[in-house]
Amino acid sequence: MxxxxxxxxxxxxxxxxxxxxxxxxxxxxxxxxxxxxxxxxxxxxxxxxxxxxxxxxxxxxxxxxxxxxxxxxxxxxxxxxxxxxxxxxxxxxxxxxxxxxxxxxxxxxxxxxxxxxxxxxxxxxGTGKVAKRDPRLDEAVAAYRKYVQTQADETLPLVKVFTDAVKDGDIEAAKKAYAPSRIGWERTEPVAESFGDIDPKVDVREDGLEDGRTDENTEEDWTGWHRLERSLWKDGKLTARDFELADQLVKDLQDWQNRVGKAEITPTSMANGAKELLDEVATGKVTGEEERYSHTDLVDFKANVEGAEESYELLKPVASENDPALTKELDKQFAALNTLLDKYRADKNGYDFVSYDKVGKDEQKELSDAVNALAEPLSQLAAAVVK
Known part of the structure; x- marks a missing residue:
């Protein structure tokens, strides 16, 4: 983030x-x-x-x-x-x-x-007639809403594994549980961000403390995953403050879980959200800034791509009729990026990826180019579903 x-x-x-x-x-x-x-x-x-x-x-x-x-x-x-x-x-x-x-x-x-x-x-x-929407788009919104809720529901137990390890003072167990606890959030981050107040509590990075605004987090009130990430990997110790932060993270994510079903979702917000997820990759994951201490960026990276692809696949039946050349290109670029990410898996099916500090500059450039190749056509998806 x-x-x-x-x-x-x-x-x-x-x-x-x-x-x-x-x-x-x-x-x-x-x-x-x-x-x-x-x-x-x-x-x-x-x-x-x-x-x-x-x-x-x-x-x-x-x-x-x-x-x-x-x-x-x-x-x-x-x-x-x-x-x-x-x-x-x-x-x-x-x-x-x-x-x-x-x-x-x-x-x-x-x-x-x-x-x-x-x-x-x-x-x-305007108070004119309501435009009739293609029923397939309504179905896409309903399916995506269900997907987002499922991701939130499945995230909380994984977060509890992580926070319980923190409160037990078990640094190695907490490190192991950290990245898996973030997958559902990363898949659906644009919806979480749309609320405005939840994301700063759970996912702000350390550089988010440096804007100089009086209403933003300071070091003293910094909360969320990345604050605990720093304790685990940089500080190498857990304190009473970390135990409090663990409880606060669960509380804030329960708030997200309870509110996510009320999110405003439209076909265009789904399409734009898919592009936002690629922007998250480009501005945080590829650069290594997101998980600067744990170097678990590729887990977030993969989850962002999966979330973007879910939105795309739900909108594809309409988009493919309105702009077949666009969906052909998106199919190609999603496949290429997923194939490239697979090179960094430590296992074929799970989320055990290579530590990002082991990924060289040339390999990072290759990943960045693949993200950009997908992001450009993805930016056109919203227009395609409303043609």
Whole structure:
């Protein structure tokens, strides 16, 4: 996980946000121009071409004219995420298709991919007829919702194995249980991140403490997997504080488990979430920053790819009709990346991967190239399912 990005959700703001999003959307097509919003991001500004637009399928046409890598979000008023696009390099352009209902939103640009970002209030308007969605997309959303819940339900027992070992002071057992406890989370991370307040509690990295914002974690209140990872691998000892952190991790992930069934999910959020998972790989796993102490990055890497592929396969029946060339390319690139990852398995079927500090620079470059080759066509999936 990158450095912390979201502020804590307040109960009042949550109530205000319930007027908007997802499910079937009001009739509007981003391709007709009304639903296209040009977003110009710089290091100090986030300019949008319109403050009002018809509810329905909205396309962000993003250009980064700044000197820093940026990311752009559509947010609810309480900072929950409708959609996002990360890793937009200086001088580059990206397009993001999202599905929104009438209501108030914010578009945020985050130069350097840190902090609250520069925000513009926008409004999705309209009370017209609801567009009829392909029933296969409704089935895809239902199946994905079930998948996400299953991942959360199966994660908690694995986390308990990990945290019990921590509280027993058994460092070796805790190390062994650490990476498996993260797989379900990594497969579905965009859904967890969409809540805004859970991810900073359980998955913030040490560099997430360095943004200089007063509302972010400090060393003193840093919690979650990576705080315990540091104790296990860097410090080589467990203290009373770690025992408290273990209990807190279980509590926070139970909160995730209980709330995940209420997540806002649409076909476009599934498609964009798949791309977000590849961005997570590109910005954290390939670089070795995510698991900087345990070097279990390839376990996270594989789980991210599996989560992205699950979304893609559920959306594929519609996408393959709308854009057969795209799905052919996605099939090819998913297969290539999975084959490459298999080279680093210590066993054929499990999640015992080579320690990432043993992966050379040339091999890391090969992995990075394979991720990029998949990420580019994957960025087009959302548009393909709403054609």
């Amino acid at each position: 990158r450095p912390l990005r979201y502020s804590v959700v307040t109960a009042a703001a949550t109530v205000a946000a319930l007027t908007a999003v997802t499910g079937c959307t009001e009739k509007s097509s981003a391709t007709d121009g009304d639903g296209v919003i040009e977003v110009t991001a710089t290091d100090t500004k986030c300019k949008v071409s319109k403050k009002e637009f018809p509810a329905g399928h909205v396309e962000l046409d993003i250009e980064n004219k700044g000197s820093k890598v940026t990311e752009v979000y559509i947010l609810f008023p309480d900072d929950r995420v409708v959609t996002e696009r990360e890793n937009i390099g200086p001088g580059t352009k990206q397009k993001v298709t999202a599905e929104v209902k009438a209501g108030e939103y914010r578009i945020a640009c985050k130069p350097g991919m840190k902090g609250d970002g520069i925000r513009q209030d926008v409004t999705a308007t």
